[in-house]
């Protein structure tokens with residue numbers, strides 16, 4: 001079984017560990033550099049990217065993680081995890097004039113993301129998405145104060161965008177306002193062995209397709225390095 005870590009400083013750690021186990025991985029929490037050294041892939045969960053930045057420093061994991069990612073460690077980031085994997089972060093969080101705490105992204109994905117992109121009125125929404133490379137129908141996507149991808153580099157593959165209409169869409173339906181604002185926005189990307197989603201598949205019980213997709217990326221990577 002591929003050994004896949006979940007960065008366990010903050011956020012939705014348990015849900016990712018469970019989803020990875022159900023997807024055929026040996027899933028382990030990562031809080032220390034020794035634990036990071038033992039994994040063949042890593043998941044960066046949702047949470048709060050400013051807090052995650054601070055805790056990566058506190059636990060002396062920022063530099064070791066950045067180095068392993070630069071060396072090709074397969075990684076999957078959901079929501080705040082996507083923000084952490086990006087190369088540049090824009091911020092739509094408007095909470096008065098106070099200075100916003102800094103996010104220091106790890107630069108594993110050649111994308112510019114916008115934090116809290118859906119605006120303050122609609123923090124969260126759910127929708128179904130076509131996800132390139134994932135068979136058997138759309139993926140149910142849960143967005144919680146989510147980012148979107150605003151720019152992608154030439155080597156980045158777009159796997160999912162929010163569609164601009166759907167059966168449950170409507171201007172008067174508060175549940176779909178966020179989605180309408182997000183129409184056409186990029187919410188899942190891959191660059192080599194690095195995968196990111198703006199949404200939280202770990203919160204959708206009974207559907208491990210995104211986690212299985214990532215476990216496949218890790219297996220493929222292990223196969224190619226074993227032959228090299």
Ligand code: GLN
Nearest residue numbers: 046047048049079080145
């Ligand atoms: N808004 C959070 C951030 O900017 C992300 C929210 C999430 O991970 N659900 O880090």
